[in-house]
Amino acid sequence: MARNTYVFGVGGTGARIIRSLTMLLASGIKLNDTNKIIPIIIDVDAKNADTSRTLKALEAYKLIRATGYGNQELKDGFFNTDLNTLNSIMPENDVKIKLEDSFQLHFDNLETTFLKYLDPKEELAGDINMDLLEALYDNTPLDHANFQNTELNLRLDMGFKGNPNIGCVVFNTLGNTKEFRFVLNNISKGDRIFIISSIFGGTGSSGFPQLVRLLLENEKLQSNLFGALTVMPYFNVTDKKMSAINSDRFTSKTEAALTYYSKSLKGKLNSLYQLWDKPLKQYENKEGGEEQKNNAHIIEFLGATAVIDFINKPDQSFKSKDRPDYLDFGIKKDDQLVDSSFFFDNTRNKIIQPLTLFTYAMKVYLEKIPQYKDEAFYKNLNLSKDLNNSTFYQNLTSFFKDHYKSWLKEMIDNERKFQPFNVDDDLNGLVRARPIEVKKILGVTRDPGINDSLLKTKLGKDEDTLKKTITNNEERFLKLLFQIATECFTKLESLPSMV
Amino acid sequence: MFTFLYEILCGKNNDPIYASQIFPFVGLFTLIFAILFAIIFYMILGRWKPIWDKLSHWIMTLILLITVAIPFAIIQAKSATQAETTNAYIVKFSMANALFAFFYFVIFSLLIKKASIFAKRTPF
Numbered sequence: 001m002a003r004n005t006y007v008f009g010v011g012g013t014g015a016r017i018i019r020s021l022t023m024l025l026a027s028g029i030k031l032n033d034t035n036k037i038i039p040i041i042i043d044v045d046a047k048n049a050d051t052s053r054t055l056k057a058l059e060a061y062k063l064i065r066a067t068g069y070g071n072q073e074l075k076d077g078f079f080n081t082d083l084n085t086l087n088s089i090m091p092e093n094d095v096k097i098k099l100e101d102s103f104q105l106h107f108d109n110l111e112t113t114f115l116k117y118l119d120p121k122e123e124l125a126g127d128i129n130m131d132l133l134e135a136l137y138d139n140t141p142l143d144h145a146n147f148q149n150t151e152l153n154l155r156l157d158m159g160f161k162g163n164p165n166i167g168c169v170v171f172n173t174l175g176n177t178k179e180f181r182f183v184l185n186n187i188s189k190g191d192r193i194f195i196i197s198s199i200f201g202g203t204g205s206s207g208f209p210q211l212v213r214l215l216l217e218n219e220k221l222q223s224n225l226f227g228a229l230t231v232m233p234y235f236n237v238t239d240k241k242m243s244a245i246n247s248d249r250f251t252s253k254t255e256a257a258l259t260y261y262s263k264s265l266k267g268k269l270n271s272l273y274q275l276w277d278k279p280l281k282q283y284e285n286k287e288g289g290e291e292q293k294n295n296a297h298i299i300e301f302l303g304a305t306a307v308i309d310f311i312n313k314p315d316q317s318f319k320s321k322d323r324p325d326y327l328d329f330g331i332k333k334d335d336q337l338v339d340s341s342f343f344f345d346n347t348r349n350k351i352i353q354p355l356t357l358f359t360y361a362m363k364v365y366l367e368k369i370p371q372y373k374d375e376a377f378y379k380n381l382n383l384s385k386d387l388n389n390s391t392f393y394q395n396l397t398s399f400f401k402d403h404y405k406s407w408l409k410e411m412i413d414n415e416r417k418f419q420p421f422n423v424d425d426d427l428n429g430l431v432r433a434r435p436i437e438v439k440k441i442l443g444v445t446r447d448p449g450i451n452d453s454l455l456k457t458k459l460g461k462d463e464d465t466l467k468k469t470i471t472n473n474e475e476r477f478l479k480l481l482f483q484i485a486t487e488c489f490t491k492l493e494s495l496p497s498m499v
Numbered sequence: 500m501f502t503f504l505y506e507i508l509c510g511k512n513n514d515p516i517y518a519s520q521i522f523p524f525v526g527l528f529t530l531i532f533a534i535l536f537a538i539i540f541y542m543i544l545g546r547w548k549p550i551w552d553k554l555s556h557w558i559m560t561l562i563l564l565i566t567v568a569i570p571f572a573i574i575q576a577k578s579a580t581q582a583e584t585t586n587a588y589i590v591k592f593s594m595a596n597a598l599f600a601f602f603y604f605v606i607f608s609l610l611i612k613k614a615s616i617f618a619k620r621t622p623f
Contacts, residue, residue, distance in 0.1 A: 374553055376619040456549040456617075464616045 002035035002073070003190040004089065005311050006183060008211060009041045011203030012050050013231050013300070014196040019054040020296065020304035022061055023407050025081045026399065027358035028482065029351060032312045035073070036082045036089065040183070041104045042207055044170065050294060051104070057403040058083065058103045060395040067392040068478045077482045078358060086179060089186055105179045107170065114166050115139075115152040137165070167206025174207075175214045184218045193221070194310050195228040196303060199257045204231075209264045216268055225318055226269045227310040230261070232276035234299040270318045271325045273306035275299050277416065295410035298338060298418035302329050305351050332498050339432045340420045341496040348495050352420060356431060356495065357485040359408070359421045362400045363430060364484055368455055375456055377463035377480070381473050392474045427488060434496035450491050458487045501526025508595040512588055516579050521592075525575050529568050529596055533603030536564045537611055545615035552618035561604050568600035569593045 009018040018039045025037065039058060043051045065079045074080035082088075087101040100106070114137070116122070124130040133139075137151035144150075151163055174180050187193070195211055197204030208228065215221055232254050265272075277299050306327070319325060331342040340352045370387070372378050387393050411418040422429050427450040428436040436449035448454070462483045463476065470476040502522040512518070540560050544551040551560075572593040573585055582589065612619055 375549060376552070376615075376617050376621075379620040453548065453550075460549055460617045464619075 002033050003192060004036045004038055004188070005034060005192045005194060006187065007037060007039045007307055008193070008195045009039060009043075009054075010195065010197040010207035010211065011043055011205075012045070012048055012294075013198035013204055013303075015041050015043055015048070015051040015054040016294065016296065016300045017196045017229070017231070017303035017307075019050070019057055019403075019407065020300045021307050022054070022057045022083065023358075023404055024301075024304050024308060024351065024355070025083055026061055026079050026404065027354040028076055028078045028080050029308055029354045030076060030312075031081055031308070032314070034081065034311055036084050037311070038084060038086060038089065039103050040086065040179070042174070042211070043104070043203060044107055045203070053403070055103055057399065060399045060403065063395045064392065064399060064478075068472075068474045078361060078478055078485075086182060086186075090182075099179060099182060105174075105177060107173065107177060113153050113155055114169075117170070165206070167203050168210055171207050171210035171214075174210065175217075180214070184215070184221070187221055187224060189223065190315075192225045192227065192311065194307055195226075196231075196307070197228070198231040199261075200233045200251075200254045205253065205257045209261060212265060212268050225271075225315070226321070227271040227273070227306075228265075228269055229273040229275065229303050229306045231299060231303060232274065233279050234275070234277040234297060267321050269324045270321055271310055271313075271327060273303075273310070273327045273329075275303055275306070275329060295414045296407045297414045298411055298416060301411065301418060305329070305347065308351070336415065337417045337419060339418075339496065341433055341498040348497075352495055353489070355420065356492070357482070357489055358404070359423070359430060360427065360485040360488040361481040362404055363427055364455060364488070365396070365481060366400055366405075368427075368452070369459075371452075372456060372459070375460060377459045380463060380467065381477055381480075386473070431492055431496065434492065434494075436491050450488050454487070454491075455484060458484055504599065505592065505595055508598070509588065509591045514580055517576075517592075521576050521579050525572050525592075525596055526599070528571065529600050530603055532564060532567055532571075533600055533607055536560055537604060537607035541608070541611050541615040541618050545612075545618035545621075549617040552615070552621055554622050557608070557618070557622045561601065564600050564604055565597045568596045572596035 007018065007021065009015050018041060021039070025031075031037070041051060041054065045051065061079060061083050062085070065082065068079060073082075085099075085101050085103055087099045090099060112120075115133070118124075118133065119130075124133070133152065139152045140150040141153060151166055154163070154166065193215060195208055197208035199205045199208075208230065212226065212228070215226075233251065306329070309327070331338060332344065333342055335342070340348060340356070343352060369378070369383070373384060378384065383393075387397075405423060408421060408423050412423070419432055422432050428438065437447075438445060438449050439447040459480060463480055466476045466479055466483075470479065502518045504526065505522045506518075540551065540557065570593075572595075573589055576582070576589045576592055577585065608622065612621065615621075
């Protein structure tokens with residue numbers, strides 16, 4: 001029976017890995033026995049740029065999928081997975097609960113300092129409990145030179161800035177949010193739960209164990225399969241005296257959190273995926289908000305593959321929660337630049353190949369199709385009007401250009417570099433380390449590889465065939481993109497491999 | 500039928516061979532040429548590759564058909580009547596044949612363009 005998988009992304013790293021997951025699912029990666037994937041982003045930093053762009057990518061995906069395929073259950077093709085909001089599993093006749101149609105779970109009353117959150121009526125002044133709070137948390141006033149150390153005066157809607165001791169208090173109230181109560185009531189017997197967090201920050205490291213605890217407090221969920229990904233340090237931030245975030249403390253915080261997890265999470269998870277990398281890149285020290293926009297990183301991409309791995313495993317392959325699986329990810333060779341050839345066959349076939357198809361589709365969609373205005377398929381699909389005016393195509397363009405292409409380029413600009421594709425090359429040179437050779441005999445081109453003639457012919461013939469069975473233009477267009485990408489991959493023959 | 504059509508445009512010719520042989524023969528073959536040109540344009544090239552499928556190609560195909568239809572009419576008329584020069588009636592007849600070739604091609608284009616892949620939307 002098809003099941004739903006609830007994927008919780010806690011904190012900035014959680015959101016960034018869900019961003020990578022969105023790209024992988026858009027590429028058409030196959031999921032076994034899956035009805036819906038419901039990503040739930042939990043980030044108290046209301047304006048975090050990383051979270052905002054993840055939400056935008058998810059919204060675009062959802063609209064493209066809904067317009068292209070409606071409620072169809074699909075097995076392949078781009079955007080085939082039903083990636084949806086909690087609202088989508090709301091029973092139609094349930095009028096008691098009103099949920100926002102959002103991928104983000106919202107906490108109440110965080111638009112204040114930690115102290116006011118604990119003591120909203122300011123009743124603790126002079127009380128012994130205030131002394132206890134001041135013993136536990138730094139109370140440097142905001143107008144003091146060392147205000148960056150403050151904990152009690154930290155504004156919560158800016159995130160926990162690397163303070164899990166604050167995060168765990170706030171996460172205690174997670175169970176009171178209507179979205180969380182709705183999740184608890186609606187997770188069915190076979191559904192799976194996956195939690196993504198980082199271990200070296202504030203929100204993720206504190207939210208993860210609290211979330212597991214709150215979910216498992218519900219007896220109904222004891223038998224559901226639980227997986228988690230915890231990401232250990234993979235980047236540093238620049239030294240900044242006035243910042244609450246200091247990467248020198250990442251390792252000690254990781255150790256402390258791991259020690260805590262080893263006790264508090266014992267017997268609660270079926271699979272724990274862990275990822276880390278030598279921190280090579282030093283990001284600019286931004287404490288959160290609109291300025292925190294870190295480039296996508298290969299670790300986040302690999303984190304997303306952990307979610308796919310968990311979703312695709314058959315039920316019988318999981319051990320009991322007393323004997324969880326601990327899973328790492330390795331590549332064939334340690335290098336500063338990673339491409340498709342660095343992965344083992346399972347990842348190459350199940351993850352990189354669909355990504356390659358999607359990248360071909362992106363190039364064809366953004367660079368070639370607008371040039372084919374006179375072709376019959378272009379006119380049949382009404383692209384002259386819809387390409388610029390319809391919401392579907394606007395979102396598809398945005399997804400390819402602003403989300404997917406940016407995501408690929410960010411990973412190229414990061415360290416370690418992940419560059420499976422030469423994004424700015426032509427279609428014949430797109431796949432790094434495996435260009436499609438243009439074959440010539442006596443100066444005459446015998447096989448031009450992927451050229452306009454091949455693309456126009458394939459697009460025209462396939463559109464003509466698809467039109468006989470698919471009347472919805474948007475669905476036909478998505479299938480057409482998939483077929484043209486498959487044709488390009490046929491020309492490539494295979495992905496590069498390491499000799 | 501062809502005799503009727505040509506006589507509408509060219510008027511009746513005193514030589515009965517026009518009505519009995521030239522008009523039916525030229526009319527029939529012009530019709531066949533138009534069908535062949537449309538089949539080649541829409542069904543053969545139009546389904547093979549997008550190389551000869553645009554409006555400009557369609558206009559060139561039509562011009563080619565007309566340039567076949569005009570001398571075909573002239574040659575057939577001169578040959579059947581054994582005229583040594585091209586008289587005014589033959590010129591008028593060849594122009595009428597060009598006009599019919601144009602109409603036939605337009606009609607066949609509209610009828611069979613749906614069967615094409617790349618020229619489905621040609622000429623409009």
